[in-house]
Amino acid sequence: MKNFKLLSGILVLLALTGCTSTKTYENQEKINQLTQNGMVFYWHGGDLKKAEKEFFKGITLKGKYDVVENSFKEASHLDPNRLDLRFGIASSQILQNKTEEALATYKDILKIYPSCFEASMLLAGYNKALGNEDEFNSIITNSMKIHPEKTANFIERFNRTEDTLNIKFETKAYKVTDPNTAIVTLGYALGKGGVMEKPLLGRLEQTLAIAKLNPELPIIVTGGVPQGGVTEGFVMKNWLVEKGIAPERIYIEDQAKDTVGNALYSTKILKTLNAENVVLISSATHMRRATAVLKEMSETEGLKLNKINNLVYFDYNSLEEAYNIPQKEKLVIYRDMMRASGMWAYPGIQM
Structure with a gap:
């Protein structure tokens, strides 16, 4: 049935x-x-x-x-x-x-x-x-x-x-001046036993730095793929709390299984926060795709964001490499952007 x-x-x-x-x-x-x-x-x-x-x-x-x-x-x-x-x-x-x-x-x-x-x-x-x-x-x-x-x-x-595709990467934490801003930090697949890998730790270090400079900003940590009985969102919040961030500032999103899911479920939380601007945190190699997807998901879900700023964990070898976008990356960006725009990958089954 x-x-x-x-x-x-x-x-x-x-x-x-x-x-x-x-x-x-x-x-x-x-x-x-x-x-x-x-x-x-x-x-x-x-x-x-x-x-x-x-x-x-x-x-x-x-x-x-x-x-x-x-x-x-x-x-x-x-x-x-x-x-x-x-x-x-x-x-x-x-x-x-x-x-x-x-x-x-x-x-x-x-x-x-x-x-x-x-x-x-x-x-x-x-x-x-x-x-x-x-x-x-x-x-x-x-x-x-x-x-x-x-x-x-x-x-x-x-x-x-x-x-x-032309965004510039911010690599150092900064003071946020845009009103009604929320931080959104994207998860990364956990290792065996729920251990955080280097890319996730790098993203969290950047989150901690900007959170300390902007103590009024709420933080969304997003990632729902379980490993070792825990999700990315769960361990991300625990890490930030251990480093001194007030737990009431942190909103866990632990349903997402990929970048499109990160954007979808984070957008739902952003709507409850009445956010108008976002500081998006991820790895530099992932940031163009993450930004494009969040932009289109917010449009699809009826959330009008004024700005999506970024702060990256820089995982390229050089700036020259960072801004040289291979065709494969463009294809993946367009693939997930269109999914976020309502074009399901597998209609009726998986967005």
Whole structure:
């Protein structure tokens, strides 16, 4: 019953966006098994040989995201008109850096449903990240004819993301002058037994420094992946309290499992704090993506932030390296920015 309700919700979602068909769904139990198997591997990995035997006869699997991709491919073969499954294929291809294959998948979706807004914007976004300006402009021009208001909104999102690529990293704590500011510190995966790794300790050191300079500012610590019975948010707060920060200043967010989740759940707390400005703290290698995602999530969730300033744990070898943005990073920034804008990676299953 739970699976039926989930899939019914997916169909409603896709029907509302113009990305579904009216075909009666057959082989639904098998499709359920395949998609659930894919998402288990997405989050946790698993036994590749067992997956080959149970789901993918004749296919040699190379890694957990390969399992995810093939899960959605097999499900899509059972029902080619299920576009949520095709979106799942494309997202899995992006995760494996099969960018050209993902673009081809989105084009296939548009061949079936030319008015599918989500496929158009995802195709546009990845072309933008790749520097294919002519292709980007062509897609946007066509989408403006069909979905003028929604497309105009996404043009603004693309422009904000391009601006974010040019942010300068703040490496030393500073006095904050913007009113109604909150600090948001992003977690980092814990080691075995819940031990904090160097990147997380670096982020916390920066948090401590700016918190001492600005004792009036609330602090959100975000990260929900458990390890050793504790979450990132839990150990982050404990560390700051041990260093002398008042516990009532610190708000734990311990549901997020990735950067998009960090932004979503932190935004919900920021709304309760009536925050208008943010000091975002993360590693320098992560800051452009984190900023782009928080900007778009705040827009999606109806929180109008005036500024997102930053303070980084600097983990590049040099400033020259820090400001040389590789294409792979741009693709990941656009991927998560679009997720934060409401383009689910796996429609109805995982944002």
